Amino acid sequence: MIYIGMKIKEKILTFSTHGDCDIKEITAEAEDFVKESGAKEGIIVVFAPGATAAVTTMEYEPGLISDMKKFFRMLAPDEKESWRHDAGSPSGNATSHLRASLAGPSVAIPFSDGKLSLGIWQKIVFIDFDTRPRSRKVILKIIGE
Amino acid sequence: MIYIGMKIKEKILTFSTHGDCDIKEITAEAEDFVKESGAKEGIIVVFAPGATAAVTTMEYEPGLISDMKKFFRMLAPDEKESWRHDAGSPSGNATSHLRASLAGPSVAIPFSDGKLSLGIWQKIVFIDFDTRPRSRKVILKIIGE
Amino acid sequence: MIYIGMKIKEKILTFSTHGDCDIKEITAEAEDFVKESGAKEGIIVVFAPGATAAVTTMEYEPGLISDMKKFFRMLAPDEKESWRHDAGSPSGNATSHLRASLAGPSVAIPFSDGKLSLGIWQKIVFIDFDTRPRSRKVILKIIGE
Numbered sequence: 206m207i208y209i210g211m212k213i214k215e216k217i218l219t220f221s222t223h224g225d226c227d228i229k230e231i232t233a234e235a236e237d238f239v240k241e242s243g244a245k246e247g248i249i250v251v252f253a254p255g256a257t258a259a260v261t262t263m264e265y266e267p268g269l270i271s272d273m274k275k276f277f278r279m280l281a282p283d284e285k286e287s288w289r290h291d292a293g294s295p296s297g298n299a300t301s302h303l304r305a306s307l308a309g310p311s312v313a314i315p316f317s318d319g320k321l322s323l324g325i326w327q328k329i330v331f332i333d334f335d336t337r338p339r340s341r342k343v344i345l346k347i348i349g350e
Numbered sequence: 351m352i353y354i355g356m357k358i359k360e361k362i363l364t365f366s367t368h369g370d371c372d373i374k375e376i377t378a379e380a381e382d383f384v385k386e387s388g389a390k391e392g393i394i395v396v397f398a399p400g401a402t403a404a405v406t407t408m409e410y411e412p413g414l415i416s417d418m419k420k421f422f423r424m425l426a427p428d429e430k431e432s433w434r435h436d437a438g439s440p441s442g443n444a445t446s447h448l449r450a451s452l453a454g455p456s457v458a459i460p461f462s463d464g465k466l467s468l469g470i471w472q473k474i475v476f477i478d479f480d481t482r483p484r485s486r487k488v489i490l491k492i493i494g495e
Numbered sequence: 496m497i498y499i500g501m502k503i504k505e506k507i508l509t510f511s512t513h514g515d516c517d518i519k520e521i522t523a524e525a526e527d528f529v530k531e532s533g534a535k536e537g538i539i540v541v542f543a544p545g546a547t548a549a550v551t552t553m554e555y556e557p558g559l560i561s562d563m564k565k566f567f568r569m570l571a572p573d574e575k576e577s578w579r580h581d582a583g584s585p586s587g588n589a590t591s592h593l594r595a596s597l598a599g600p601s602v603a604i605p606f607s608d609g610k611l612s613l614g615i616w617q618k619i620v621f622i623d624f625d626t627r628p629r630s631r632k633v634i635l636k637i638i639g640e
Contacts, residue, residue, distance in 0.1 A: 211356045211501045213536045213640055215607055246358045248395050248491055250538050250603045255614035256554040263451040264401040268434035269444065275433075276426060276448045281566060288565075289558035299559065303566045306553040306598075308451075310617070313395045313458045313603045315491035317360055322489045324400035327455070344612045346538055346605035348493055348638055350358055356501045391503045393540050393636055408596040409546040413579035414589065420578075421571060421593045453596075458540045458603045460636035462505055467634045469545035472600070493638055495503055 211350045214242040218343040222333035226274035226304075230265045231343060232328045235314070236321055238345050245319050247349020252311045254342055257301040257335040259308035264326040277304045277334065301334040308332060316349065356495045359387040363488040367478035371419035371449075375410045376488060377473045380459070381466055383490050390464050392494020397456045399487055402446040402480040404453035409471040422449045422479065446479040453477060461494065501640045504532040508633040512623035516564035516594075520555045521633060522618045525604070526611055528635050535609050537639020542601045544632055547591040547625040549598035554616040567594045567624065591624040598622065606639065 216238045220229060235249055253260045263273060281300040288299035312329070315322045323329075331343050361383045365374060380394055398405045408418060426445040433444035457474070460467045468474075476488050506528045510519060525539055543550045553563060571590040578589035602619070605612045613619075621633050 211358075211640075213501075215536065215605065246360065248493065250605055252603070252605050252612060253614075254612050254617065256552065256617040261451045262401065262455045264435075264447055266435060268437060268439075269447055272433045272435050272444050272448060273451065276452070280425065280452075280570065288562045290556060290562050292558060294558075299562050302554055302559055303562060306551045306563065307566070307570075309454055309599055309602065310552045311603045312454065313397070313456045315360065315395055315397050315489045322397060322399050324398075327399065327401040344605045344607075348538065350356075356503075391505065393638065406596045407546065407600045409580075409592055411580060413582060413584075414592055417578045417580050417589050417593060418596065421597070425570065425597075454599055457599065458542070458601045460505065460540055460542050460634045462634075467542060467544050469543075472544065472546040495501075 212244055214347040216345045220341055222339050222341050224333055224335040224337045224339060226277055227333045228270050228273065229331045230328050231331055235329055235345055239316050239321060239347060240319060242347045244347055244349030246317055247347060248313050248315050250311055250313050250346045251329055252344040253331055254344060257298060257305050258341065259305045259310060259332045260312050261308055261330060262312060262327045263330055265328040296336060298336045301336055304334040357389055359492045361490045365486055367484050367486050369478055369480045369482045369484060371422055372478045373415050373418065374476045375473050376476055380474055380490055384461050384466060384492060385464060387492045389492055389494030391462055392492060393458050393460050395456055395458050395491045396474055397489040398476055399489060402443060402450045403486065404450045404455060404477045405457050406453055406475060407457060407472045408475055410473040441481060443481045446481055449479040502534055504637045506635045510631055512629050512631050514623055514625045514627045514629060516567055517623045518560050518563060519621045520618050521621055525619055525635055529606050529611060529637060530609060532637045534637055534639030536607055537637060538603050538605050540601055540603050540636045541619055542634040543621055544634060547588060547595045549595045549600060549622045550602050551598055551620060552602060552617045553620055555618040586626060588626045591626055594624040
């Protein structure tokens with residue numbers, strides 16, 4: 206008997222970011238990892254391990270990238286005197302935390318026939334909301350068969 | 351030996367929307383698909399394949415449906431001159447994109463004994479933030495046993 | 496043949512909350528449950544079964560906990576006359592619903608070698624946005640091997 210069963214596979218992406226709502230597009234990396242895994246049906250969880258970064262999807266278009274940064278600054282304005290986290294912190298990154306927790310650290314994306322079920326313009330992005338350049342990781346976790 | 355193992359099942363819902371924060375409730379479709387799958391324990395990932403739509407949960411009550419639309423318009427106001435994505439786009443849907451990326455394209459919902467673990471008033475909704483009527487898909491992906 | 500396969504495990508956490516953006520940190524409970532499950536590789540879905548609560552991750556620091564509450568009140572201000580859900584409801588909790596749907600009911604977190612892949616300061620939190628004390632549940636669902 207050959208049992209073709211479920212598999213769980215993990216890949217960690219590493220890259221550097223500029224901070225301040227820096228947006229890294231990682232769709233190709235996720236697509237390639239699904240192919241490498243050999244799984245045809247399943248989900249991939251894309252996870253940002255950190256309290257000042259988030260993962261979501263968006264059309265990766267220059268105007269919209271700029272708009273997205275502006276949008277998150279509108280939602281959580283950088284008025285340092287008004288955030289208590291900044292009172293005791295040299296990093297002054299309270300709004301980085303607020304934006305990251307709101308956008309959320311993970312997305313779960315289905316794949317079928319070995320391909321991610323994304324819309325045509327929909328790309329997977331990691332957003333670094335921190336106030337300074339960082340070395341970052343993203344966890345890709347596949348559960349599939 | 352009969353091996354009762356894990357299974358992965360997918361169903362694609364299709365429907366038309368009016369755009370402009372049109373909210374479609376899809377709880378019954380997700381519940382029914384869990385039943386059809388035969389899985390008793392697991393998760394269902396509900397995913398919006400597109401950059402101007404989102405999936406979340408809410409109480410599906412007329413007043414709140416109206417409030418939700420107002421809320422997302424407050425968060426990302428439709429002032430076209432202020433969004434760069436609209437400068438080069440005839441669609442003028444920058445805020446559709448911003449709202450969708452913020453709300454997020456996916457939720458993962460556990461089920462147990464063949465039933466979704468939702469709260470009493472908690473319904474699964476697809477929100478179409480685009481500026482025009484669309485033909486839409488939602489991916490339901492079950493991983494369970 | 497010994498087949499070491501996938502497993503699905505569920506645990507339900509119960510606790511009481513004060514409402515009004517009360518934030519409960521549940522990282523240790525999730526970590527412990529991964530250990531108990533015996534799974535080394537997989538994901539844990541953390542889900543809030545209710546329409547006025549959410550799950551996300553954040554640095555669990557007193558200043559930031561205070562900032563987070565302020566932030567969600569800024570995003571959805573408590574002006575009761577302006578929300579239609581409050582017109583017919585004695586609970587007056589329209590903004591609880593709006594905040595919860597925006598933040599989202601679930602996160603999916605990978606684990607590897609039996610440990611959650613969280614950042615150093617990143618904790619899992621349940622946020623109760625309701626306007627009154629509640630008895631609450633959180634569903635932890637592990638899919639792993």
